[in-house]
Amino acid sequence: MSAFAFAAPAVLAALVLLPAIWWLLRLTPPKPLTEVFPPFAILAAILKREETPARSPWWLTLVRMLMAAAVIFAIADPVFNPRANTLASGGPLVLVIDNTWASATDWQRRVDTAAALIDDAEGRDLPISLVFTAERQHDAGPVDAASARNRLAAAEPRPLPADRTQALAALRTALDGTPPGTLAFLSDGMAAGEDDDTLSALQALNPADFRLVTGDGLATVAATAAVNGADALSVTVTRLEAGAARSLPLTAHDARGRPVAAGTADFAAGETVATGTIAAPFELRNDFARVSLDGVANAGGTYLLDDGFRRRRVAFLSGEVVDPSQPLLSPLHYITRALAPYADLIEPSVADLSVAVPELLDQNPSVLIMADIGRLPEEAQDRVRRFIEAGGMLIRFAGPRLAAAPADDPLVPVQLRKGERALGGALSWSEPQPLSAYPASSPFAGMRAPDGILIKRQVLAEPTPDLAERTWANLADGTPLVTTGPLGNGRLVLFHVSAETAWSNLPLSGDFVEMLRRTVQLSRGGGVASQAGGAEQQALPPYRLLTVNGTLAAATGEAKPLAADAAGTIATFDNPPGLYGTEDGYVAHNLLPPGSAIRPLAVPEGVTVLREALAGKAAWSLKPELFTLAALLLLADCLVVLFMGGAFVAARRRPLRGSAAAVLLAVMVLSLAAAPALADDAKPGDEAILSRLDTTHLAYVVTGETEVDRISERGLAGLTEFLTYRTTLEPGEPVGIDISADELSLYPIIYWPVSATAAMPSSAAISRIDAYMRGGGTVLFDTRDQFVALDGSAASANTERLQAILATLDIPPLEPVPADHVLTKAFYLLNDFPGRYAGGPLWIEAQLDRAEDPSRPARAGDGVSPIMITGNDFAGAWAIDANGAALLPTVPPDERQRNHAFRAGVNIMMYMLTGNYKADQVHVPALLERLGQ
């Protein structure tokens, strides 16, 4: 059988025409370009005779000849590997086809081969028995070619190993003793078990012609195991035939199918098993959902991973109410920051421990962390104990509450000293203690030696004989810092210090992160087993199944739940490879159990088979390539003709005319089309907002009363001028704002002249003001009634209006500005805050944790008071006209008082913009002094 033949050899006779084509091509010159040329006489004088009729150059003719030859050859249709009908007659054609995972890569070629055999059988008018080895049902009865083709088209490879015994039994029943004519076994080349006698059994059917058709066995590779090592994931890969050395790239994918890490497995020459590693950081390996062999797009090339790789879910409990405004004081802050990159963190939604503990444990965490919880409620404690005994881990941090707790707490790994506190009781150090090196048995062994960590307080363990082996970390004096102990299937871990910085600086160090990470890593991944208590085994429903192409798909109805003890066995039709369980926890059921090998199908003694390669490659026609070649030659010929005709020369000669302009136009159009279309996300009003943001503006509330608003505007203008003149703050024009509509967050402070005669702001506007104050803004209310209120009688109308406004606002407790408040030191040193009127106090938010300290000239406080209330009519004192002259007289008329009013305004602005900065600054000399010693 020749490897090369022409489908239409007669066409080759056209090759004799080539010399004629040659002759024609040589004679025909290209068509000239016609030009009118008035100075014809002059041209004719120098061009006396027509030069030799322009012949095509020989190489151009050669190109054209090649083109003609290519077309002739293409029409003749050369074909590689033509096949012939060699089917044996005398019995039905029997096709045994492996549609296993290993056949997926070249499945189409297998189908082509089988289809060719079916065609042949149709030509000989033979019935066909068709059986697939990886199916649940087998129908081997002889059928005609049409239905055989239908069944072949409907068949698809399965992500399963072959089950040839059943297929053979079905075949034997169907043939019922009739010896087949040709028996073709389209095998995947793998033995189905230790002793696969398929070939012998097929031979026993007495076929007249027994063919074994195999694909490329070298391509059959499968991943059989993946083990998460200390610093890398090692993957065991096995191959069917021990060939030459081969390097296989490995890729790890996360749950969404994205490749996250890569490695290689290198087969040594002659070896069938190789181990590859995927080196990746621990937290990345957590995300691995499956490992696949690159370029092996079948189920064998994919190894599914399950819960062993999942991130731990960590629950938190804290003894004290968390103040979100002071996170650095909360132990949970440090734990969260340390663990967030490595674990999923869950926190209780309520502070009540009896509710929070079940709530957290219902979410099935791997680890429960309790920071400074002395004693749990009875039922919560039982619940935690059950959690630990079922395999959970409890990490506890000490603290004042734990130290004060009774000693019979069952949820601590070691016995703590009764009623003792680390400090002030039995234990008192002259100086803080550093850590000693970690014991070798500790999971912390191997970490960088602790350095710079100082422990100021701790809770102490009673010395017991097994204390040393329960200790993971020691202080320099030998007292334990971290102790552990088992409880049921779980584990208790106790840090003898608090998780915040009050007792030690451990939470600030990187060692804290590493300790927590290693500890959490010791815990068991959450999952179904823990939910079930680990005792009773239950069958897992199929969750995601592996397709034959090595991807995961939703479970189909054919898969049955996986018995819990079935994990680690080979995949069957009932339990195809995939993930079993639920989204929350699942078990990976892989195609090949760990440690299994794949063996080639050996031909036993006494069996004579005709080995054949798959078809598929056979019908490879050269026709398209030849036509492509001819087309390319035609293109080249066109270019050459254009070049010889002077197209490109002329275009070069006239760079600014037509063609160049066309090129320019094309470039412009292209560049326009290629210009990235930027999304226009501008909104109306952006300009105004940007201009407000570029410069700080003072803002006042427009009350609607012309005179009040005018004074406000002029007053803030006066303050703006004063600020610009005296300070580095140069505000823009004052802005009147409508609190019900305008954006408030652009302004650091809003001046609100309260006027009883103005309209009451709507509740929506007041809630906007409330949100503004919560968001860090400050409202300066000015009732301007200090003078009115002098009579000492009931509150003025403006004050009543203010009370009405504040009634719906969530405002903090207020106090008059204390003498040591930073407001009195922000820029000028002030004792009072006069406006047009003097004597009225300026009310600000009270600082509750007020500690009288005569040595501190200004009290440091966090944040800025969201509200200020005065009655002194600041704007009236600040108001100036266009010439800079004061608009209103002060009461009493005293320019010194006006100057103080301006100074008060400056201090308020500085306080707004710098917060407690000045309170720190005034301490700089003292700080320097203390640092210097």
Added chain:
Amino acid sequence: MAPVGETVKPTPTREVLSRAQARAALIPDCMVEARRLANTVIAGWHGRRKRGIGENFWQFRPYVDGESLTNVDWRRSARDDHTYVRDREWEAAHTVWIWADLSPSMMYKSTLALVSKESRALVLMLALAEILARSGERIGCPGIMEPIAARNAAERLATALMHHAATGGLPDTRMIRGNSDIVLFGDFLDPVDDVMARLGPLARRGLGGHVVAVTDPAEEVFPYAGRTEFTDPETGERITAGRAETLKDDYARAWAANRTALADNLRHLGWSFVPHRTDRLASEALVAVHMYLSGMPATLAREPGR
């Protein structure tokens, strides 16, 4: 590839006239230097910067014995002891013949040029007519229009052209009598000997001549490449060049030789030669002709031996 050159239709005279008037507006009035006093010179209305018959005062000069006493200007003479004669400025008109070649070879425009040669020649012709008419010269067109002295001579010349068939390669000189100037616009692509055979007799009759050779840029730079078939617009003859770009240098030499020969021969006749390309402004040629007509390249064309 589109051809470089094309044959164009004759330009409508009316359109050319308006363009010509726009051109003419750029050029000052032309004082034709009428050096030859002849019977073609008749009284016109512009001064000749010399004394003679006319209406405008030119100069006072002392009375010479023998002159008619009626010439004495008594008013001036009464102011001192001498007797003065008032001279008047000589005012005279000159006849200028203008002619443009409108043969098929002029109906040509290449992609390098703005307009066809015929269009440019007509514009130049009418613009010159406009300028000269403004100066009161008598303008004629050989074979088409007798000389007239009128302000609207350009319009009348255009009208005459409109009603006249296309002119041939060289002017019909039967109308021309006596000494006058002739301005010829054309491409003068005929062999130099043929051209001179026609122009020589004119010069020998004392006619001053100015030749403006209108040329398309393509005729000069020869921007052809590749296999090209050239056609003569006059005769329809064809010739094929295998690789036209190789002819470029030879053609440039032949062209330069032709133009030089033409210019030299014309100079020997005492005529001026103005080469003009259609990718240049029409005003350039117009200014050059204007200068020659007003004698500003002083007597350059008339000196013997040049």
